[in-house]
Amino acid sequence: MAKITIDKTIFEFEGDQPSLLQFCLDREIELPHFCYHPAMSAPANCRQCLVEIGNPERDRETGQIMVDEEGNEVIRFFPKLMTSCSENISDGLVVRTQRSSDLVRRAQKDNLEFLLINHPLDCPICDQAGHCPLQNQAYKYGPEGSRFEFRKVSKPKHIRLGPRVVLDAERCINCTRCTRFTSEISKSHQLTIVERSVKNYPMTPPGIEFDEPYSMNVIDICPVGALTSEDFRFKARVWEMSSTPSITTTNAKGSNCYYWVKDNRVLKITPRTNMNVNEFWLADDDRLDYERFNDDRPPGPTVDGEASSWEDGYARAAHILGNVDGNRIAFLGSAHASVEDNYLLARLAEKLGTAAPMYIEHVEVGSGDDWLRTDDRAPNASGCARLGFTVADADLFGPRLKGGEIDVLYVLEDDPVSTGLCTSDDLHGVSVILHHYNESNQTLPLATVSLPAATVVETVGTFVNIDGHAQRVRPAKAIRGVNRTLAMEIGRSRADQHGTPFDRWYNEENLINCQPGWVSVPGVANALGLDMPTTNPKAIMAELASTNSAFEGATYSAMGEYGIRLSEIGETV
Amino acid sequence: MTNFIKDPVVMMAERNPDPVFSNDELVFSDQEKRLIERWKSQYPTVDGAIMRVLWLAQEKFGFLPPEVIRLTADEVGIPYANAYGVATFYTQYYKKKRGKHVLDVCTCFSCQVCGGYDILHYLESKLGIHVGETTDDGLFTLQEVECLGACGSAPMLQVTNGRYVMDLTHERVDALIDTLRKGKTPEFTSVTLPQDEDELGGNRRSDVKEFQASSPRPVSETVR
Numbered sequence: 109m110a111k112i113t114i115d116k117t118i119f120e121f122e123g124d125q126p127s128l129l130q131f132c133l134d135r136e137i138e139l140p141h142f143c144y145h146p147a148m149s150a151p152a153n154c155r156q157c158l159v160e161i162g163n164p165e166r167d168r169e170t171g172q173i174m175v176d177e178e179g180n181e182v183i184r185f186f187p188k189l190m191t192s193c194s195e196n197i198s199d200g201l202v203v204r205t206q207r208s209s210d211l212v213r214r215a216q217k218d219n220l221e222f223l224l225i226n227h228p229l230d231c232p233i234c235d236q237a238g239h240c241p242l243q244n245q246a247y248k249y250g251p252e253g254s255r256f257e258f259r260k261v262s263k264p265k266h267i268r269l270g271p272r273v274v275l276d277a278e279r280c281i282n283c284t285r286c287t288r289f290t291s292e293i294s295k296s297h298q299l300t301i302v303e304r305s306v307k308n309y310p311m312t313p314p315g316i317e318f319d320e321p322y323s324m325n326v327i328d329i330c331p332v333g334a335l336t337s338e339d340f341r342f343k344a345r346v347w348e349m350s351s352t353p354s355i356t357t358t359n360a361k362g363s364n365c366y367y368w369v370k371d372n373r374v375l376k377i378t379p380r381t382n383m384n385v386n387e388f389w390l391a392d393d394d395r396l397d398y399e400r401f402n403d404d405r406p407p408g409p410t411v412d413g414e415a416s417s418w419e420d421g422y423a424r425a426a427h428i429l430g431n432v433d434g435n436r437i438a439f440l441g442s443a444h445a446s447v448e449d450n451y452l453l454a455r456l457a458e459k460l461g462t463a464a465p466m467y468i469e470h471v472e473v474g475s476g477d478d479w480l481r482t483d484d485r486a487p488n489a490s491g492c493a494r495l496g497f498t499v500a501d502a503d504l505f506g507p508r509l510k511g512g513e514i515d516v517l518y519v520l521e522d523d524p525v526s527t528g529l530c531t532s533d534d535l536h537g538v539s540v541i542l543h544h545y546n547e548s549n550q551t552l553p554l555a556t557v558s559l560p561a562a563t564v565v566e567t568v569g570t571f572v573n574i575d576g577h578a579q580r581v582r583p584a585k586a587i588r589g590v591n592r593t594l595a596m597e598i599g600r601s602r603a604d605q606h607g608t609p610f611d612r613w614y615n616e617e618n619l620i621n622c623q624p625g626w627v628s629v630p631g632v633a634n635a636l637g638l639d640m641p642t643t644n645p646k647a648i649m650a651e652l653a654s655t656n657s658a659f660e661g662a663t664y665s666a667m668g669e670y671g672i673r674l675s676e677i678g679e680t681v
Numbered sequence: 682m683t684n685f686i687k688d689p690v691v692m693m694a695e696r697n698p699d700p701v702f703s704n705d706e707l708v709f710s711d712q713e714k715r716l717i718e719r720w721k722s723q724y725p726t727v728d729g730a731i732m733r734v735l736w737l738a739q740e741k742f743g744f745l746p747p748e749v750i751r752l753t754a755d756e757v758g759i760p761y762a763n764a765y766g767v768a769t770f771y772t773q774y775y776k777k778k779r780g781k782h783v784l785d786v787c788t789c790f791s792c793q794v795c796g797g798y799d800i801l802h803y804l805e806s807k808l809g810i811h812v813g814e815t816t817d818d819g820l821f822t823l824q825e826v827e828c829l830g831a832c833g834s835a836p837m838l839q840v841t842n843g844r845y846v847m848d849l850t851h852e853r854v855d856a857l858i859d860t861l862r863k864g865k866t867p868e869f870t871s872v873t874l875p876q877d878e879d880e881l882g883g884n885r886r887s888d889v890k891e892f893q894a895s896s897p898r899p900v901s902e903t904v905r
Binding site for chain 2: 302306312
């Protein structure tokens with residue numbers, strides 16, 4: 109097997125390997141770097157990842173590796189330091205990093221001094237501070253002070269490159285990650301480095317706006333605070349927020365993300381690397397879709413339009429459901445709700461002798477692309493289909509309501525009126541039980557019983573994306589009331605697995621009075637006197653994984669942080 | 682460069698400038714297009730041809746406003762942003778309108794010692810403009826540049842990215858301005874390396890039989 113020596117430690121490898129820098133990073137050997145990004149070409153222009161590299165010296169005549177008197181291989185080092193990001197790995201390579209080489213330490217320190225010469229000292233007001241590679245690396249590997257006695261170069265500041273990205277050219281270290289993103293990844297070709305030497309900075313060419321649908325990715329990959337979010341600028345410092353690994357729900361891709369929460373309000377959504385789904389990236393739509401979690405939320409359950417307690421809501425819902433024949437009830441599952449919630453709804457329908465729930469399709473043709481956005485604007489249509497739900501057809505559903513075939517409409521976390529499944533008139537004389545996220549839900553004014561539902565950032569659940577990838581969501585913010593499952597999951601979502609809801613800069617005012625579907629649907633069922641013991645989402649998924657072949661293997665432990673790819677279910681769903 | 686050290690401010694170019702050329706003007710002739718196609722075929726990828734095409738465009742249009750850069754990018758088949766990055770990188774591509782003749786006076790180390798700034802200041806007073814400006818008649822633009830690689834014949838200047846005029850004295854500058862005013866191009870002067878002087882009997886030019894180099898080199902007034 110081929111071997112490579114890094115700081116006197118021997119690593120064995122086989123087959124094709126990434127660059128030396130990535131090889132080291134994969135083995136938790138930290139090498140400072142700015143311009144290198146695993147998804148893009150390595151221009152080696154930041155010069156921060158310099159290392160000493162050598163090969164065993166061979167006898168020119170015999171081709172044998174030469175050994176010294178003590179029997180050690182003689183290593184011939186390159187006369188100059190090499191950038192590890194652009195260096196390929198070969199058998200016998202010997203590498204000295206900053207851990208074992210003074211020369212490398214010195215080079216990294218001096219290089220940082222150069223990078224910092226014209227970098228403004230505005231960390232106290234910079235959005236990047238606290239999670240800034242330049243700040244971290246200057247602290248770890250940089251010089252102790254500045255020897256630069258001249259004025260720093262002033263460059264354009266707070267320039268709107270596009271509707272969502274703001275440039276501060278002074279902070280830029282010209283790593284070209286952003287321009288390479290537009291030329292290699294998104295291929296919009298909207299950014300370039302203009303001018304030269306100390307005057308250069310990234311910019312759009314004249315007459316072009318940086319408005320591509322993935323523009324905000326450059327904010328994450330920017331290793332300094334040069335590119336910041338128009339939306340998030342100056343809203344919160346990174347250490348004031350907690351981040352929770354979860355997925356986004358604006359479309360059926362289920363891109364992995366972190367929800368950043370302060371005072372129990374979601375302030376920012378950033379991508380989370382999952383090579384099976386979204387790789388390193390996140391669409392702008394997904395990032396800006398957080399206000400509906402904070403604002404426009406209902407104050408609590410209502411009965412006949414009047415505020416009520418949860419118990420009264422459940423009791424009234426049970427009363428309505430219990431007094432009609434099962435086949436005069438229509439259940440609507442939801443492509444916005446988790447698999448667990450939909451499954452419990454199906455169980456409820458089954459026990460009442462009603463047909464399997466249908467779900468509303470949220471397809472907007474043309475809103476997707478071949479990348480991280482799909483035409484389907486709901487996160488869990490696949491999950492509904494795998495549960496055996498069929499798409500509700502507006503041409504059939506409205507007339508059925510109008511024709512008086514249905515007395516009770518039970519809607520799980522959706523809005524049949526605004527989606528055009530039926531009109532307000534159609535619902536005249538129909539009792540509507542509604543689980544809803546937002547006050548602006550257009551079915552809400554017609555609801556007999558409304559039960560506010562926890563959104564994706566407040567619940568525990570499973571979503572299946574358009575490719576059949578089942579992924580878990582975790583609570584990023586707390587809801588009003590005590591729920592042990594949610595509290596535990598909030599704790600587990602933190603890196604050290606020992607958090608509490610109070611880590612979220614707990615603020616009573618911003619707690620929403622809502623319940624996850626796996627609490628409220630069994631709440632209704634229990635009020636009906638039906639036996640529905642499984643109210644723990646983990647247990648529900650375990651049950652589904654073992655009983656329903658469409659969810660085979662999709663247990664919480666198997667899905668973990670990155671989800672699992674479910675087997676194809678074919679046409680016979 | 683000195684001003685930039687005292688006042689290091691980078692101004693941003695206008696983001697939506699009004700176009701200088703109309704769409705009717707923004708075309709390459711068939712002959713130019715054939716030339717561009719030939720250049721494109723000479724590189725492994727077509728983007729290699731952008732510098733020559735920008736050059737061609739500059740000769741055709743006089744300078745390179747954004748719409749001309751976009752035209753060259755479209756013609757070569759590379760993204761506009763890439764072409765714009767290249768065009769702004771090189772100072773020899775003029776992004777703003779210049780005079781008919783651009784005088785690039787070298788003030789880098791060797792020329793500076795030999796009187797580069799004396800020549801520059803002489804030109805400033807002779808033309809009545811400051812460095813970086815253009816004369817009212819639109820004939821001359823005066824610029825200060827870094828080393829042009831002719832230190833052996835310092836002080837020197839370059840005329841509009843073309844001819845080198847070397848071993849400058851006030852008289853030679855006067856003669857050069859006269860030549861340019863008459864619409865003529867200054868004569869080509871070939872140079873051999875100073876270390877070859879002995880071999881060539883002191884004649885540093887290969888195109889004429891006898892030549893007297895200005896030796897010893899002139900010395901800047903400030904140094905003197």
